[in-house]
Amino acid sequence: MLVIGIAGGTGSGKTTVVNQIINELANEDVTVISQDSYYHETDNLSITERAKINFDHPRAIDFDLLVKHIAQLKKGKTILQPVYSFAMHNRTKDTVKTHASKVLIVEGILIFSHKDLRDMMDIKVFVHADSDERLIRRLKRDITERARDMDEVLQRYQSTLKPMHDQFIEPMKEYADIIIPNNKYNTVAIDIVRTIINERLQ
Numbered sequence: 001m002l003v004i005g006i007a008g009g010t011g012s013g014k015t016t017v018v019n020q021i022i023n024e025l026a027n028e029d030v031t032v033i034s035q036d037s038y039y040h041e042t043d044n045l046s047i048t049e050r051a052k053i054n055f056d057h058p059r060a061i062d063f064d065l066l067v068k069h070i071a072q073l074k075k076g077k078t079i080l081q082p083v084y085s086f087a088m089h090n091r092t093k094d095t096v097k098t099h100a101s102k103v104l105i106v107e108g109i110l111i112f113s114h115k116d117l118r119d120m121m122d123i124k125v126f127v128h129a130d131s132d133e134r135l136i137r138r139l140k141r142d143i144t145e146r147a148r149d150m151d152e153v154l155q156r157y158q159s160t161l162k163p164m165h166d167q168f169i170e171p172m173k174e175y176a177d178i179i180i181p182n183n184k185y186n187t188v189a190i191d192i193v194r195t196i197i198n199e200r201l202q
């Protein structure tokens with residue numbers, strides 16, 4: 001199994017890049033895991049308390065479960081990937097049966113901050129977009145898709161998101177094999193990553 005990590009700040013375009021990469025791979029050849037599915041379960045907290053969590057700090061992520069699931073997929077086993085609700089700030093009761101395949105793509109803002117996880121990756125890709133561009137994308141996306149309003153996004157951006165990005169995400173570029181500039185759609189970079197994957201699969 002070829003494990004590809006795709007990191008980058010919120011709104012940099014990680015999910016979009018993943019979709020562009022997998023578009024031309026056969027469905028049965030690729031498995032995708034999102035770090036967002038592995039936020040800690042917070043059933044014991046009220047929704048108001050959950051909304052105060054710093055979701056951009058590594059301690060918000062259940063890395064033990066994420067590492068365990070990737071290890072199981074590498075052994076050819078099937079896992080039950082949690083499903084996360086951004087509206088509820090919590091995991092749902094649902095899971096998705098996720099099978100092993102030739103290529104495993106793991107995407108998320110903090111995946112390069114965890115050494116054991118990093119060491120499981122064969123190729124590390126960092127998607128870069130400038131912070132103003134990312135904030136504009138995040139505002140649009142969170143309001144239309146994640147049940148947020150402008151005040152919530154801007155407040156979170158100033159209080160936790162930006163400082164955590166500067167501390168835990170931007171420095172992780174150091175570990176990247178490839179950095180994709182993604183202020184604009186970058187078809188050349190996607191083609192290069194696809195070519196590398198196809199070469200490794202032969």
Ligand SMILES: Nc1ncnc2c1ncn2[C@@H]1O[C@H](COP(=O)(O)OP(=O)(O)O)[C@@H](O)[C@H]1O
Binds near residue numbers: 012016017184185
């Ligand atoms: N290169 C790009 N140019 C313009 N908009 C983009 C680009 N890449 C992604 N987007 C848009 O920005 C938003 C955030 O992208 P997404 O892929 O969800 O980012 P991430 O997964 O890194 O948070 C989405 O609405 C997406 O359509």
Ligand SMILES: O=c1ccn([C@@H]2O[C@H](COP(=O)(O)O)[C@@H](O)[C@H]2O)c(=O)[nH]1
Binds near residue numbers: 036161
């Ligand atoms: O309940 C939550 C959990 C996370 N977030 C934010 O999500 C982003 C990471 O997701 P991307 O898809 O990479 O943007 C992170 O910046 C958290 O702040 C949230 O808003 N609510």
